[in-house]
Amino acid sequence: MLTTLLAARLPAVSGARVGAVMGRNVASLRSGPSYWIVLVSGFFEPLLYLLSIGVGVGALIGELRLEDGRVLSYAVFVAPAMLAVSAMTGVLAETTFNFFFKMKYSKTFEAILATPVGPLEVALGELSWAVVRGSFYTAVFIGVMVAMDLVSLGWALAAFPATVLVGFAFGAVGMALSTLMRGWQDFDLLNTGQFALFLFSGTFAPVQAYPLGVEILIQLTPLYHAVELVRGLALGSPGPGLLLNTAYLVAMALAGLLFAARRVERLLCA
Amino acid sequence: MPTPLSASPAAEPLIRARGLVKRFGDFTAVDGIDVEVAPGEAFGFLGPNGAGKSSTMRMIGCVSSPTAGELSILGMDPVRDGARIRARLGVCPQQDNLDVDLTVRENLTTYARYFGLSRREARRRADELLEFVQLADRADSKVEPLSGGMKRRLTIARAMVNEPDLVLLDEPTTGLDPQARHLLWERLFRLKQRGATLVLTTHYMDEAEQLCDRLVVMDGGRIAAEGSPRSLIETYSSPEVVEARFGDAEPAEYAEKLAGIGDRVEALPDRVLVYAADGDAAVAAIHARGLAPSTTLVRRSSLEDVFLHLTGRTLVD
Ligand SMILES: Nc1ncnc2c1ncn2[C@@H]1O[C@H](COP(=O)(O)OP(=O)(O)OP(=O)(O)O)[C@@H](O)[C@H]1O
Numbered sequence: 001m002l003t004t005l006l007a008a009r010l011p012a013v014s015g016a017r018v019g020a021v022m023g024r025n026v027a028s029l030r031s032g033p034s035y036w037i038v039l040v041s042g043f044f045e046p047l048l049y050l051l052s053i054g055v056g057v058g059a060l061i062g063e064l065r066l067e068d069g070r071v072l073s074y075a076v077f078v079a080p081a082m083l084a085v086s087a088m089t090g091v092l093a094e095t096t097f098n099f100f101f102k103m104k105y106s107k108t109f110e111a112i113l114a115t116p117v118g119p120l121e122v123a124l125g126e127l128s129w130a131v132v133r134g135s136f137y138t139a140v141f142i143g144v145m146v147a148m149d150l151v152s153l154g155w156a157l158a159a160f161p162a163t164v165l166v167g168f169a170f171g172a173v174g175m176a177l178s179t180l181m182r183g184w185q186d187f188d189l190l191n192t193g194q195f196a197l198f199l200f201s202g203t204f205a206p207v208q209a210y211p212l213g214v215e216i217l218i219q220l221t222p223l224y225h226a227v228e229l230v231r232g233l234a235l236g237s238p239g240p241g242l243l244l245n246t247a248y249l250v251a252m253a254l255a256g257l258l259f260a261a262r263r264v265e266r267l268l269c270a
Numbered sequence: 271m272p273t274p275l276s277a278s279p280a281a282e283p284l285i286r287a288r289g290l291v292k293r294f295g296d297f298t299a300v301d302g303i304d305v306e307v308a309p310g311e312a313f314g315f316l317g318p319n320g321a322g323k324s325s326t327m328r329m330i331g332c333v334s335s336p337t338a339g340e341l342s343i344l345g346m347d348p349v350r351d352g353a354r355i356r357a358r359l360g361v362c363p364q365q366d367n368l369d370v371d372l373t374v375r376e377n378l379t380t381y382a383r384y385f386g387l388s389r390r391e392a393r394r395r396a397d398e399l400l401e402f403v404q405l406a407d408r409a410d411s412k413v414e415p416l417s418g419g420m421k422r423r424l425t426i427a428r429a430m431v432n433e434p435d436l437v438l439l440d441e442p443t444t445g446l447d448p449q450a451r452h453l454l455w456e457r458l459f460r461l462k463q464r465g466a467t468l469v470l471t472t473h474y475m476d477e478a479e480q481l482c483d484r485l486v487v488m489d490g491g492r493i494a495a496e497g498s499p500r501s502l503i504e505t506y507s508s509p510e511v512v513e514a515r516f517g518d519a520e521p522a523e524y525a526e527k528l529a530g531i532g533d534r535v536e537a538l539p540d541r542v543l544v545y546a547a548d549g550d551a552a553v554a555a556i557h558a559r560g561l562a563p564s565t566t567l568v569r570r571s572s573l574e575d576v577f578l579h580l581t582g583r584t585l586v587d
C-alpha cells in the first residue's frame with residue numbers, strides 16, 4: 001500500500017542518469033589539485049582523534065568495563081566511534097559545502113535540470129558520489145584499525161557496509177539542510193551541531209555514564225545510532241538493537257533525500 | 271513569404287501554447303499568451319527587459335511549470351512528460367551556466383551523459399561540435415579563461431549535444447561584440463538549414479530580422495504583435511524613416527511643426543522620427559517648411575520602429 005503510493009508519487013529514477021551526475025563529480029575531481037587537498041584533509045581529523053584520545057587518553061584510562069560485563073581497552077572502545085564519525089564527516093563535506101555551492105553559486109544543477117535528469121536524480125547522484133568519496137576515508141580508516149589491532153579483520157568487513165549506511169543517512173540529511181541554508185554563515189551552526197554530536201553520542205564514554213534524562217536525549221540523536229551500529233559490529237557483538245539503529249539510519253537517508261529533492265525542485269524549477 | 275516545406279499546415283506544431291500564464295506570487299510575468307511554432311521554423315520572442323521572454327522560455331524548456339493555460343511541446347505535456355521532452359530539447363540559457371570545474375571538452379561529454387549517450391558517442395559528438403563552433407583548439411582549456419563569445423559558442427554547442435529537435439536560445443548574443451555576434455548568427459543559420467527548429471529571444475531588432483521567420487513582440491507579459499519581420503514592418507511602420515536632430519529646441523516641439531509630413535511623426539528624447547514611404551521626399555518636405563535640422567538620416571524601417579509604434583517606447587535603452 002505505502003509502496004504503491006510512493007511509486008505513484010515519485011518520479012522515475014534512471015540509474016544511468018544518476019550515474020551521469022556522479023560522473024560529473026569524477027570528472028571535476030580529475031581537474032585540479034585543490035580538490036585533492038580537501039579530500040585528504042577530511043580523512044585526517046578522525047584519525048588524529050583516534051590517535052590522541054583513543055591511544056593517548058586510553059593509556060591513562062586503561063581498560064573499560066562495559067554494561068554487559070566485557071572488559072576492553074579504551075582504544076578498542078573509541079576506534080569504532082571514530083570510524084562512524086569518519087563516515088559522517090566524509091560525506092558531509094560533500095553534501096553540505098560543495099552541494100550548496102553547486103546549487104547556489106555555480107549553477108551546476110540548473111544546467112543539469114535542463115536535461116532529462118530530474119531533481120531526485122540530481123540529489124541521488126550527489127549523495128551517492130558523496131558516499132563513494134566518504135567510503136574511501138572509512139576504508140582507509142578501517143585499514144588503520146586492523147593494522148593497530150583494534151578490530152578483527154572479519155568484523156571490520158562487517159562494519160564497512162554499516163559505515164556506508166551511515167554515509168547515506170548523514171549525507172542525505174546534510175544535503176536537506178544545505179537546501180535551507182541562507183548563506184555561508186549558516187554553516188557555522190551546522191558545524192556546531194556536528195561537533196556537539198561528535199562529543200556526546202557515546203563516542204568517548206558509554207551513554208550509561210550520563211544521567212538518565214541526558215541518556216534518553218542522546219538516544220534520540222543520529223550519531224548515537226551510527227556509533228551503536230558500527231561499534232556493535234566492530235566489537236563482534238551484534239545484538240537485536242542494531243536493527244533499530246539500522247531502521248533509524250534508513251529513515252534518515254530516505255527522508256533527507258526526498259526532502260532535498262523537493263527543495264531543489266522548489267528553488268531551481270520556479 | 272518563403273517558409274520551409276516542413277512548416278506546411280499539416281505538420282503538427284512543435285510548440286503550442288494557449289492562454290499561457292506564469293505568476294510569481296502576485297506578480298504576473300506571462301499574461302495569457304498564444305503561440306504556435308511549426309517544425310523547421312525559426313521563431314523569435316522580441317521584447318524589452320522584464321517582458322516575460324525568459325519566463326516563457328523556461329516553461330517551454332520544461333523547467334518551470336505553467337500557472338495556467340495549455341502548453342504542449344513536441345505533442346507532449348510538459349508537466350507529465352518533462353523528462354521525455356527535455357531529452358529532445360537543446361537549451362542555451364540567458365546566463366551561461368557552463369561547468370567551471372571541467373574543461374571545454376568535458377563540458378560537452380559530461381552533458382552528453384545526462385542524455386544517456388555512451389562515453390564513446392559523447393566524445394565523438396563533442397569533437398564534432400567543437401569543430402562546428404570553432405573551439406577545437408581550446409578543447410583542453412578550462413572554461414574560465416574563454417572570452418564571452420567563446421563561452422556562448424560552447425553553450426550553444428552543449429545545447430546541440432543530444433541532436434535536439436528543438437533548440438531554445440535565450441538571448442544568444444547579448445553582450446557580445448559585433449564580430450562575435452555575426453559568427454554566432456552564421457552558426458545558428460547553419461543549424462536552421464540542417465532542419466533544426468529554433469526558438470530564440472532577443473532585444474535586438476537586427477538579430478530578429480536576421481534569424482527569425484516569424485516572431486512575436488512581447489511587452490508586459492503579453493503579445494503585442496505577431497508576424498514575419500517584413501510583415502510586421504509593413505503593418506506597423508512605413509518603408510523608410512527619417513531621423514532628424516535639431517540643435518535648438520525640444521524634439522517634441524519640432525514634432526508638432528513636422529505634423530503631416532509622411533505617415534506619422536514620433537518624438538524621442540534626442541530626435542524626431544518621420545515615417546514615410548519615401549524618406550528623401552520627407553526630408554525635402556521638412557526643408558520646404560523652412561526648418562533646418564542639424565542632421566538628417568534616411569534609413570529603412572526596422573523592427574525597432576514596430577516596437578516603438580506598438581508600445582510607445584524604445585526597445586534598448
Ligand atoms: N523566479 C522569479 N520570481 C519572481 N519574479 C520573477 C522570477 N522570474 C522572473 N520574474 C519576474 O518576471 C518578470 C519577467 O521576467 P523575465 O525574466 O521573463 O523577463 P525577460 O523578458 O526575460 O527580461 P530580460 O530581457 O531582462 O531577460 C520580471 O519582472 C521578473 O522580475
Ligand SMILES: [Mg+2]
Pocket residue numbers: 323324325364440
Ligand atoms: Mg530574459
